[in-house]
Amino acid sequence: MRVLGLETSCDETGVALYDSEKGLLADALFSQIEQHRVYGGVVPELASRDHVKRMIPLIRQVLDEADCAPNEIDAICYTAGPGLVGALLVGASCAQALAFAWGIPAVGVHHMEGHLLAPMLEEQPPAFPFVALLVSGGHTQLVRVDGIGRYQLLGESLDDAAGEAFDKTAKMMGLPYPGGPEIARLAEHGTPGRFVFPRPMTDRPGLDFSFSGLKTFSLNTWQQCQATGDDTEQSRCDVALAFQQAVVDTLTIKCKRALKQTGLKSLVIAGGVSANQALRQSLEKMLGGMNGQVFYARPRFCTDNGAMIAYAGCQRLLAGQRDGPAISVRARWPMEQLPAV
Ligand SMILES: Nc1ncnc2c1ncn2[C@@H]1O[C@H](COP(=O)(O)OP(=O)(O)OP(=O)(O)O)[C@@H](O)[C@H]1O
Numbered sequence: 001m002r003v004l005g006l007e008t009s010c011d012e013t014g015v016a017l018y019d020s021e022k023g024l025l026a027d028a029l030f031s032q033i034e035q036h037r038v039y040g041g042v043v044p045e046l047a048s049r050d051h052v053k054r055m056i057p058l059i060r061q062v063l064d065e066a067d068c069a070p071n072e073i074d075a076i077c078y079t080a081g082p083g084l085v086g087a088l089l090v091g092a093s094c095a096q097a098l099a100f101a102w103g104i105p106a107v108g109v110h111h112m113e114g115h116l117l118a119p120m121l122e123e124q125p126p127a128f129p130f131v132a133l134l135v136s137g138g139h140t141q142l143v144r145v146d147g148i149g150r151y152q153l154l155g156e157s158l159d160d161a162a163g164e165a166f167d168k169t170a171k172m173m174g175l176p177y178p179g180g181p182e183i184a185r186l187a188e189h190g191t192p193g194r195f196v197f198p199r200p201m202t203d204r205p206g207l208d209f210s211f212s213g214l215k216t217f218s219l220n221t222w223q224q225c226q227a228t229g230d231d232t233e234q235s236r237c238d239v240a241l242a243f244q245q246a247v248v249d250t251l252t253i254k255c256k257r258a259l260k261q262t263g264l265k266s267l268v269i270a271g272g273v274s275a276n277q278a279l280r281q282s283l284e285k286m287l288g289g290m291n292g293q294v295f296y297a298r299p300r301f302c303t304d305n306g307a308m309i310a311y312a313g314c315q316r317l318l319a320g321q322r323d324g325p326a327i328s329v330r331a332r333w334p335m336e337q338l339p340a341v
């Protein structure tokens with residue numbers, strides 16, 4: 001089965017062509033980051049308008065690259081939520097219009113299921129069951145995964161998502177959006193031990209997270225540097241390192257707890273923050289100590305992309321799922337509500 005995948009949940013237009021036998025045939029992405037950077041975050045209306053502009057040229061590009069004619073496509077998958085409603089509607093209406101014109105089915109995909117399954121596109125994919133840590137701009141969740149659509153939420157952030165905390169910490173130090181890669185870059189030059197930040201909610205049982213206090217801790221530390229005239233590039237690096245280490249340690253502690261609780265030894269990390277090298281290393285060390293394994297996608301499939309949507313949609317189509325022609329999207333959509341495959 002050959003499927004076209006469209007992703008428009010936020011500020012990236014992603015298009016990919018996936019073949020269930022041959023694998024990923026082509027993928028293309030347009031990131032709107034430059035347009036939103038001046039505002040320090042994503043402006044929903046600008047995002048929707050830009051998806052409209054990029055979608056058809058990107059589809060053409062992907063079909064050209066894969067040397068694929070429209071009549072060779074069996075179905076279209078699109079992100080149906082969660083995300084920005086206006087942005088989602090662009091992908092959904094485009095997918096439904098093309099599906100109608102080409103006389104093929106369309107299926108709406110859950111964006112976080114897309115992220116979760118992205119490591120399946122790699123050479124050594126994880127096998128079910130596993131624990132997944134979803135760490136993106138909008139989500140921080142620990143999920144027990146027994147198969148596609150068989151998800152049990154083990155814990156989640158009670159306030160900011162990990163990626164959001166990276167972005168906000170970066171912003172208050174005057175760094176550009178998105179802040180995650182900026183913090184990671186500065187942290188490489190940080191002085192270990194100069195600042196030590198708390199590891200929130202690790203001193204009590206449970207698998208929930210809270211990152212907003214950590215963000216405030218970073219702000220207070222940075223303001224103290226400013227008040228004493230020590231707001232230098234080195235101090236910025238030191239705050240970045242202390243913040244990143246606190247997030248990485250907290251995520252590692254909770255992942256270890258989730259693996260112990262479930263008795264599983266495979267951990268999948270997905271979403272933008274899973275591109276973070278310090279996090280990967282820390283989890284690899286932790287899993288190495290317990291004879292387990294950590295799986296993640298190549299960096300460009302950690303953040304939003306069309307390939308993960310094409311892959312996830314293809315699995316649901318192969319299982320017989322088809323959606324009607326209605327153009328319907330959801331800003332919020334708990335992943336546990338998805339039907340099992
Ligand atoms: N190397 C990195 N280290 C830490 N954070 C990173 C890194 N690279 C990207 N991020 C963070 O990942 C987030 C973007 O990831 P992603 O595109 O998966 O999120 P999103 O699509 O905005 O949110 P969601 O998927 O929850 O709707 C941003 O918050 C960004 O700062």
Ligand SMILES: [Mg+2]
Pocket residue numbers: 111115136137303304
């Ligand atoms: Mg995302």
